Amino acid sequence: MNNKKLAVINLILLFSIFLLADKCMALPIESPKPPLLEATEKSDMNKLKPVLNSTQGFNSMEWKGYLSDQKEKFVKAVVNKVEWDELWKRAFNKPGPEVDFENYVVACVFLGHGADWLYDIWFNKPYERDNLLVIPFSLAEIILKLSGPFKASGQYHMKVFKKRNGFEMILEDTSGSLRRM
Secondary structure (H helix, E strand, O other): OOOOHHHHHHHHHHHHHHHOOOOOOOOOOOOOOOOHHHHHOOOOOOOOOOOOOOOHHHHHHHHEOOOOOOOOEEEEEEHHHHHHHHHHHHHHHHOOOOOOOOOEEEEEEEEEOOOOEEEEEOOOEEEEEOOOEEEEEEEEEEOOOOOHHHHHOOOOEEEEEOOOOOOOEEEEEOOHHHOOO
């Protein structure tokens, strides 16, 4: 086998390990290590769990990953337990974690299996517009050098936000030129 073929196989294996390692785990949002390095160093890779900040409250819960069974694009503020559990059943084949839907919503961005590339999904600070509370999100391409075509596998980011009485919550893509979809 020549060096070029061996390099291609190594790249494919490395990318596969990255995707498999992230299948059932949430990565910290503000990590000093690149996600690939952190994913390969984790020993507990079989649990999908929320990433909590030091307050450990609902408004600090979020989930992020690169693999899910959510095949279609899904961008929505989930506002009730029924829809939340349906999403988790569809995307991860398990019930959703407890969320206080009386006081919180979950902003969900799933790119589905048709995404053209690997993206980092970020939520920005919500703002009011008319009778809406807009939760902006952005997609930024993750730079990888691949020798073959990319196959998306259900990238996602979900984050809990505090409800505001009298406001409908919506998500708005503010990526601009950061993405190609």
